[in-house]
Amino acid sequence: MNQTPESLLVDARGLSCPQPAILTRQAISQAAGRVLEILVDAIAQRDNVIRVAVKEGWSAVPEETADGRIRIRLTK
């Protein structure tokens, strides 16, 4: 039924700099083949998370959610 890879969700909402970036790096180191999803709620944090992910060689697709927050899908 579930055809997409397992995903890990990192809830970084409401955290100050640089914690979303730190959590993203930790999640990347623990990803073990999984897709990552990072939740943030500030544009600045979105950009920080994407910068970290891209630097680590991941692709990032941010999506604005219905409640105005941002979900970033990271794939290797």
Added chain:
Amino acid sequence: MTALFLYTDRDAAHPRTGIPPRRERATEAVTYSLGAGSGGWQPAHVNQMEGVFFMSAHNRFFASRWAMILTGGAIGALAALLVKWGNPGNMGLCMACFIRDISGALGLHRAASVQYIRPEVIGLVLGASAAAIGFKEFRARGGSAPLLRFLFGNLAIIGALVFLGCPWRAYLRLSGGDWNAIPGILGLAAGVFLGVLLLKAGFSLGRNQRGPAPIGFAFPALVILLLFLLVFAPMFGRDADGRLVGPIFFSENGPGAQHAPLLISLFIGLVIGFLAQRSRFCTIAGLRDLMLMGDTHFASGIVSLVGVAFLANLALGQFKPGFADQPIAHTDALWNFGGMVLAGLAFTLAGGCPGRQLILAGEGDGDAAMFVFGLLTGAAISHNFNLASTPAGPSPYGPAAVVGGLLVILVVGLAMRERLVVSTESMQVTQEVKA
């Protein structure tokens, strides 16, 4: 940087990643969170969330390194010009000094030579508010340990006023040839390093919450009130001789009396506030991200600030290399260093330099506003308790305040750690839950 942002729409998979923007799959997921008391991994269900992400050319530019370089360069050039137009030497822009001057102008301290409502601060906040509102980034938020942020603001400015400047001014002093800035910047780096160690150990002030509009608009509204106080400088009080005094005090001599014309200062503040809000310019992030993950994105802004300010100072005849007789500076290397260790640590734990905190406060962050109020109050404490340095050197009490402040902030920093590290053990638990 072009790979950074990817456009997706509702109907098509992304061309590069092939990821459909609307997922039609089960959304069983695992939370990897820093939530209070969560203690690591927790299984959670995620609701389907819909949305379209689109990034305009404007936003792509402002997320790039070039925007950081532009903002740093603008701060460097405009700060040099502000000195030419009347601001104190190597103090075209200094958020610690300027907040200290505002503190004095409001009568919170009575150091007569440093009292002025600096229009640059007003402009910086309102420029950030305008940019945030215009680009739909204004978000009223708060509730992430406001009292500790206030305390960190107190300690940060006590340290900064032992050195005599915020990080922006440390770099501007360097660009003007004031070599006393070098121990200050080294101290700043040492403070940021201590902060990075605490962040790596899991330091967190906790999550903020979205809030109703007044949480976000209170600070910009107070800044508009400050503009009225600057323009009208009401006199409600009388001294023993019957002369009108207060509540607004403006220096008649000293650094507080040196200022560029109001409208120029205000306009430059607005421009920098706009640029810094868009680019997220932050001098603390520059050093922090370099140490934390070797990232040079924010650091490029600092390099640009120093380079452009140096060239502008050279062109304007304001570059005067040396240690002695530098404007509003002292030559005590140890306490130039020590003061900035405290300031750098406090800024790092609070999430940004004073300029960045003003920008955040302008875009609705009530916690950043609490940090700014901490700076304002801390400046008053610094002068009323005679902790601030003068051009003659550190005060007899400044060094003790720095050491005491460092102890306080290290204890608080160690006590505010949350479990960030994910152990293999908890990962197995997670996998059991998922199976």
